[in-house]
Amino acid sequence: MSASRTISSPQAVGGTGDRILRYTLGERVNHWIAGLSYIYLLITGLAFWSPYMFWLAILVGGGPTARFWHPWIGLLFAASVLWMCKIWRRDMVVTEADRAWQRAIIHYIRNEDEDLPPIGRFNYGQKLFFWLMFYGVILLALSGLVLWFTESIPWSLRWLRYLAIAVHVIVALATIGGFIIHVYMGTAMVRGGFNSIIRGEVPAAWAKMHHRLWYNQVAGESPIKK
């Protein structure tokens, strides 16, 4: 982090032109390992899911190549989500403030943000998405291991194969739902969000508007925790 891109003194915080560090470099790298590996898993997974999308496998080197890498990239994705859990777990606990925000979520959907109660570093929706991905990746990894080594499952335990197929499909679809909303919100809907996960910084006004409690907390700290 160069000093010019972060706030220099606590006094400076509060002006609308100031920039606040929202995601450290480590957090950003972690997020993009998870994001890019998920996109690979989505492309190859959809290819295996439907014959109408099998052409997607051609984009990433053909069916056998996709089949070879899908589980390995899956492990990478799982590792990145577990690491994410380690660094964000405390920030992702659903609080009383989130409950109040959740009850007013219709205002968030309708872009009436001034009618929303203040919340911390992450909002209820982000927390929901995080926990969906966290529990999702555990189920996907466990069922994925069975699918990876299908031939090693003895015939007497074949119910494991059936269970793994069902779990893998249902959980993958659930994460795809979350992923569609996450990408839409991070790129098109919440302006400034995409840049924050690329460069790490947000304008103070942005922090004030979207995450008032977090803003109050970091604005009072000196220097800003990275």
Next chain:
Amino acid sequence: MSQATLEVRRISGHAGPVPGAGVKREYEVCKLIDTTTCIGCKACEVACLEWNGYTFSETTFNNSYQTMPETAWNYWNLIKFNEHQREDGSLMLLMRKDQCMHCEEPGCLEACPADGAIVQYANGIVDFQQDHCIGCGYCVTGCPFNIPKFSPTAKKVFKCTLCADRVSQGLEPACIKACPTGCLHFGTKTEMKDLAETRAKQLREHSGFKDAGVYDPPGVGGTHVIYVLHDTTKPDAYGGLPADPHIPWVVKLWKGPAKWIGNLAMLGGVIGVTLHYLRFGAKRVPEDRKDGKGGRQ
């Protein structure tokens, strides 16, 4: 299929109706395995290896005559042995030639995601095309008979082809050719079914096997490999032959309704967020806007 092109349509210099015109040949082939006359010599195992170019694999001794516990990717034909105690206390050594059943409704084909990796021919043979196989193993999950086997070296799945290459040239499969007792037969499905029923009747009426019958499971639409069993009420005694095989319901659900529900849900998600954007637009920080006006869009 090729026989279809050789059906007689017209002939020269013939007075009256054309002999043989309109006569259709039945294409659907079938292998009949009469477990009551199998002696467990394993000639079919050897013939299968020889014809398909595999060398003899390492065998597993498990206090039985059986070569190995189950078929392998390079061992498609296995005689299963089972010492079966009957209700009257007498023992029977049951032998069943295990291989692909060539189901009319193949679970492997149903489950396969790779374009053209599994083909069912009009003659009923279900054949794997390894050059299209991606090695996912879904066929292993789809099969109710534990037949497709994954090769860790080739990263492809293999199984019995019913000697599709021989059959296409008018030859019988290699296992049939090698059988010394005549317990293996090959022909059309109708012929084999008739032969099997005749043999079952003979067993019931003359040999005291009152439950003798033919195994041609309707759960998978019938098979192109059928058995004559001494006792059709206990197929499991023949090395784990399933009593009522079906494509697993999870596989049917997965490849049927789940596919369309899932696709509609994904499409719905994309349409949903697009509509949200068109209706409500982006969330902007008020102070960032050039006109200085905050709040709603």
